[in-house]
Amino acid sequence: MNGMLDTVTSEILEVLPAGVMLADETGAVFYANRAALEYMGIDRDGLKEINVEGMIRQTSGKKDLMFRTRDRERITVRLSKIPLSNGCSAVILTDITEIHRLQQELLKMDKLATVGELTSGIAHEIRNPLAGIKTTAQALKEEMPENDHRAAYVTRIIIETDRLNKLLLSFFDFAKPKDLSIRTCDLKKVIEDAVFMVQDGARQNHVQIMEFYPPGTVRVQADSDMLQQVFMNICINAVQAMQSGGRMEVHLADRGPAVEISVKDTGKGIPENIRSRIFDPFFTTKPKGIGLGLSISYRLIKMHSGSITFVSGPQGTTFVVTLPKEVAI
Numbered sequence: 001m002n003g004m005l006d007t008v009t010s011e012i013l014e015v016l017p018a019g020v021m022l023a024d025e026t027g028a029v030f031y032a033n034r035a036a037l038e039y040m041g042i043d044r045d046g047l048k049e050i051n052v053e054g055m056i057r058q059t060s061g062k063k064d065l066m067f068r069t070r071d072r073e074r075i076t077v078r079l080s081k082i083p084l085s086n087g088c089s090a091v092i093l094t095d096i097t098e099i100h101r102l103q104q105e106l107l108k109m110d111k112l113a114t115v116g117e118l119t120s121g122i123a124h125e126i127r128n129p130l131a132g133i134k135t136t137a138q139a140l141k142e143e144m145p146e147n148d149h150r151a152a153y154v155t156r157i158i159i160e161t162d163r164l165n166k167l168l169l170s171f172f173d174f175a176k177p178k179d180l181s182i183r184t185c186d187l188k189k190v191i192e193d194a195v196f197m198v199q200d201g202a203r204q205n206h207v208q209i210m211e212f213y214p215p216g217t218v219r220v221q222a223d224s225d226m227l228q229q230v231f232m233n234i235c236i237n238a239v240q241a242m243q244s245g246g247r248m249e250v251h252l253a254d255r256g257p258a259v260e261i262s263v264k265d266t267g268k269g270i271p272e273n274i275r276s277r278i279f280d281p282f283f284t285t286k287p288k289g290i291g292l293g294l295s296i297s298y299r300l301i302k303m304h305s306g307s308i309t310f311v312s313g314p315q316g317t318t319f320v321v322t323l324p325k326e327v328a329i
């Protein structure tokens, strides 16, 4: 320990829940308390390598850095440099991991809201003329003689307008999510119904489905339609990720005040470079995808105060949804 610090001061510094480092005029660190070492994932020997001038640009005096602690945990730390009267400087390290995470989440919500407003505006403008096209086509078809070969063309127009209309409706859903209609629901049934809806697709892709439920009924306070949509979106993605066969496992676990639902596939996995974007609206890697499945699911789960995460590797992907049994709204 350096002579510049008396025993009491250093004792206090050691138990302080914030990181403190002291550096000389050249930026070389001659002291770091326990929290600082913990944040940076180094021991006292590692201090020799550290120069605060290199870490913090003098102009701003503040910087956020990512560190990996010794437990390999990723944390975000804010460094603030304070010049001291003797030419030395103190650097305060604050763990802002949680703040950083919340900021990212807010940004994501903000982005969703903006896209939502935009799409609902456009969708609305398109729906009216579309309705006009459909009505006109229907009138035309009715006036055609029964054996007119051109009737097939008109039918095509009607089918395509219906398809467009359906697409626009999904945009509306995205832009203005319905209000939550919270009721006590049997989660096992909600999941079973969602899985049932993907059975055809699974059969086509030679995907085997396995469901694991705890004994008894698992009841949650939730909007069952919304939850069913979420699990369907996740299961559809899982099946689509296994074009040449595989296995999808659905697990439901009762965790006391919360429940955990995981959907595991043995598909191609999610490449690392796109992992941060899969919840973004309109992000898709599929030729016929819209890229709304996960962003809608994310929003619906947030409305239930739950969370949705995933892990992915070459063996496949697992999506995990956690929901509180009771929702506070």
Ligand SMILES: Nc1ncnc2c1ncn2[C@@H]1O[C@H](COP(=O)(O)OP(=O)(O)OP(=O)(O)O)[C@@H](O)[C@H]1O
Pocket: 233, 237, 238, 241, 265, 267, 268, 269, 270, 278, 279, 283, 284, 285, 286, 288, 289, 290, 291, 292, 293, 294, 295, 317
């Ligand atoms: N289980 C999974 N395995 C591999 N990739 C996945 C999986 N789930 C999602 N993805 C990736 O995330 C992207 C976004 O998924 P999302 O459900 O939001 O949109 P989409 O499936 O492409 O289109 P949409 O759901 O609107 O039809 C997908 O295009 C795919 O690249």
Ligand SMILES: [Mg+2]
Pocket: 233, 236, 237, 292, 293, 294
């Ligand atoms: Mg999808």
